[in-house]
Amino acid sequence: MTVVTTTPIPRFEVAARQTAKSRRDVRSEPWLVRWLIIGFAVTFLTVFVVLPLMLVFSEAFAKGIGYYLQTLSDPEALAAIRLTLLTAAISVGLNLVFGVIAAWAIAKFEFRGKTFLVTLIDLPFSVSPVISGLVFVLLFGAQGFFGPWLASHGIQILFAVPAIVLATTFVTFPFVARELIPLMQEQGAQEEEAAISLGASGWQTFWRVTLPNIKWGLLYGVLLCNARAMGEFGAVSVVSGHIRGETNTMPLLVEILYNEYQMVAAFAIASLLAFLALVTLVVKTILESQIKEGRPPSDD
Amino acid sequence: MTIEVRNIIKRFGSFTALDNVDLRVDTGELVALLGPSGSGKTTLLRIIAGLDWPDSGSVAFDGEDALSRGAGERHVGFVFQHYALFRHMSVFENVAFGLRVQPRRVRKSEDQIRARVKELLDLVQLDWLADRYPNQLSGGQRQRIALARALAIEPRILLLDEPFGALDAKVRKELRKWLRTLHEEIHVTSLFVTHDQEEALEVANRVVVMDKGRIEQIGTPGDVYERPASAFVHSFIGESIVLPVEVREGRVRLGDRELALDSSDARPGPSKLFIRRHDLAIGPAGSGALEGAVKHVRSFGPTQRADVLLNAGGEGTLIEIDAPRDRELKPGDLVGLQPRRYRIFAETA
Numbered sequence: 001m002t003v004v005t006t007t008p009i010p011r012f013e014v015a016a017r018q019t020a021k022s023r024r025d026v027r028s029e030p031w032l033v034r035w036l037i038i039g040f041a042v043t044f045l046t047v048f049v050v051l052p053l054m055l056v057f058s059e060a061f062a063k064g065i066g067y068y069l070q071t072l073s074d075p076e077a078l079a080a081i082r083l084t085l086l087t088a089a090i091s092v093g094l095n096l097v098f099g100v101i102a103a104w105a106i107a108k109f110e111f112r113g114k115t116f117l118v119t120l121i122d123l124p125f126s127v128s129p130v131i132s133g134l135v136f137v138l139l140f141g142a143q144g145f146f147g148p149w150l151a152s153h154g155i156q157i158l159f160a161v162p163a164i165v166l167a168t169t170f171v172t173f174p175f176v177a178r179e180l181i182p183l184m185q186e187q188g189a190q191e192e193e194a195a196i197s198l199g200a201s202g203w204q205t206f207w208r209v210t211l212p213n214i215k216w217g218l219l220y221g222v223l224l225c226n227a228r229a230m231g232e233f234g235a236v237s238v239v240s241g242h243i244r245g246e247t248n249t250m251p252l253l254v255e256i257l258y259n260e261y262q263m264v265a266a267f268a269i270a271s272l273l274a275f276l277a278l279v280t281l282v283v284k285t286i287l288e289s290q291i292k293e294g295r296p297p298s299d300d
Numbered sequence: 301m302t303i304e305v306r307n308i309i310k311r312f313g314s315f316t317a318l319d320n321v322d323l324r325v326d327t328g329e330l331v332a333l334l335g336p337s338g339s340g341k342t343t344l345l346r347i348i349a350g351l352d353w354p355d356s357g358s359v360a361f362d363g364e365d366a367l368s369r370g371a372g373e374r375h376v377g378f379v380f381q382h383y384a385l386f387r388h389m390s391v392f393e394n395v396a397f398g399l400r401v402q403p404r405r406v407r408k409s410e411d412q413i414r415a416r417v418k419e420l421l422d423l424v425q426l427d428w429l430a431d432r433y434p435n436q437l438s439g440g441q442r443q444r445i446a447l448a449r450a451l452a453i454e455p456r457i458l459l460l461d462e463p464f465g466a467l468d469a470k471v472r473k474e475l476r477k478w479l480r481t482l483h484e485e486i487h488v489t490s491l492f493v494t495h496d497q498e499e500a501l502e503v504a505n506r507v508v509v510m511d512k513g514r515i516e517q518i519g520t521p522g523d524v525y526e527r528p529a530s531a532f533v534h535s536f537i538g539e540s541i542v543l544p545v546e547v548r549e550g551r552v553r554l555g556d557r558e559l560a561l562d563s564s565d566a567r568p569g570p571s572k573l574f575i576r577r578h579d580l581a582i583g584p585a586g587s588g589a590l591e592g593a594v595k596h597v598r599s600f601g602p603t604q605r606a607d608v609l610l611n612a613g614g615e616g617t618l619i620e621i622d623a624p625r626d627r628e629l630k631p632g633d634l635v636g637l638q639p640r641r642y643r644i645f646a647e648t649a
Binding site: 208 | 377401449
């Protein structure tokens with residue numbers, strides 16, 4: 001290649017110009033491409049997320065606010081809401097304790113079989129919820145492993161509240177532990193060691209050092225765990241027995257009402273779940289910014 | 301408070317971190333544990349603090365068994381390499397922590413705690429940072445807060461793990477001086493771990509040199525520098541010129557050349573000759589035990605430095621020497637080099 005110039009440009013200047021140009025090219029796509037990409041994303045989100053959500057609420061209020069409130073105060077609906085709240089409260093509570101203990105064990109100690117335990121914690125995520133429900137049928141059903149013993153002692157687990165709680169707890173187990181393990185691993189054990197060498201007991205160390213350090217991550221895990229616990233359908237459907245007013249949770253009731261062509265009632269219950277999802281989303285965003293800042297909330 | 305460590309052995313899987321270590325630290329001493337990484341110095345410190353447990357051996361404080369007591373009951377102040385400040389607590393609460401977690405019957409009142417924390421923050425000259433959080437402090441400030449926190453429980457022993465390891469060179473030098481003054485002020489038995497020889501020699505009353513889980517030498521900074529007990533200590537502390545030699549029938553040979561050096565206390569066999577650079581006198585050709593040709597000369601500061609190719613040992617050995625400024629040297633000159641002092645250590649297999 002021959003380039004004729006009357007005043008030769010110093011080499012480094014040429015190089016500098018080239019990098020400046022190429023950097024500009026790398027940083028910004030042509031406006032058409034940009035708008036295409038953004039437009040595609042917005043359209044997709046509108047069709048698949050925003051529209052269905054709006055539809056849920058518009059269907060729920062199709063016969064007016066009076067009918068909406070009446071549907072929600074129906075005894076069957078109230079029973080379903082109560083059962084959902086109870087189930088969520090128990091399983092979130094259990095998973096909070098289990099999750100913290102499991103994460104603690106994995107993050108702060110070295111022991112054999114640790115990788116296996118981590119894989120095990122992920123199991124509920126990788127197994128279909130229907131299978132999770134079937135496991136409990138196999139364990140506690142009339143022909144199940146504990147079935148005869150339970151029957152002879154008059155204890156009802158399957159097709160009752162205990163099975164619903166168990167199935168929900170199983171399905172939502174990973175949320176808290178999964179959130180805490182990387183956080184605790186990153187923080188290490190040095191602050192705990194410092195606390196202990198300063199004379200703190202194990203209990204004091206947990207409450208004063210460990211828990212404050214993980215509180216935002218813990219809240220985040222609890223929030224996701226709660227959202228899933230209230231919304232769980234598959235596993236609960238298998239073990240619940242669908243006894244009206246007794247073992248129906250909100251998602252199950254939505255299905256029943258829908259199958260009975262009570263569209264407005266079905267969407268009214270569904271709107272509650274959708275509202276819960278929206279609240280979860282907002283709180284989650286706030287928590288995420290708190291975790292990212294990784295510093296104490298501004299109380300100074 | 302004295303610390304007495306006896307026959308400590310500690311293994312991690314197949315790796316022996318501490319191999320039969322004995323150490324005694326007297327009341328009020330400031331002792332450095334010096335060694336390369338993996339030499340076991342931090343493990344030893346953690347065992348004394350009660351954060352790790354030895355496989356066998358004993359640790360006693362003032363003659364009392366320490367291993368039967370947990371870390372919290374040993375009254376040991378521990379300063380971590382990466383500070384380990386409580387990130388969600390203010391500086392004030394960090395320092396107050398050790399006082400607040402005491403059992404209720406011995407716990408100080410809130411006023412007493414406040415007064416004590418203030419006193420400690422004054423001691424480390426950071427009282428103006430009381431309301432800040434750890435992530436708002438510089439590395440040097442964090443280190444001083446970590447020290448104040450450790451001192452709050454009035455420890456009988458102060459243990460510091462690489463206290464200045466994570467700081468930049470300038471802050472490091474300042475803190476070093478400051479730690480020594482502080483130790484003179486409070487006079488608590490102190491043990492600190494470092495891999496920086498300059499730090500150990502400058503700060504400590506006594507230096508414990510460690511390598512591969514063993515103690516190589518214990519002595520004053522002067523001792524370990526002037527009279528290294530082993531080849532490892534000689535090469536680890538201070539800069540040395542090291543030449544592979546052979547001791548045979550009371551004579552020292554470097555390659556095909558016999559050196560006019562006294563080897564009466566050296567064992568026969570392949571050995572290493574250690575010479576401090578400043579112990580090498582430079583003279584005209586034929587004037588010293590070693591001879592060579594000057595290859596390069598660099599002058600800066602008060603001395604000049606020259607690369608000399610020794611005319612022995614196959615294709616020759618290149619060494620770097622110091623020469624006074626006023627001595628004229630140029631590439632190609634033949635010079636004689638006479639070690640004023642040197643040590644010969646048998647090659648370890």
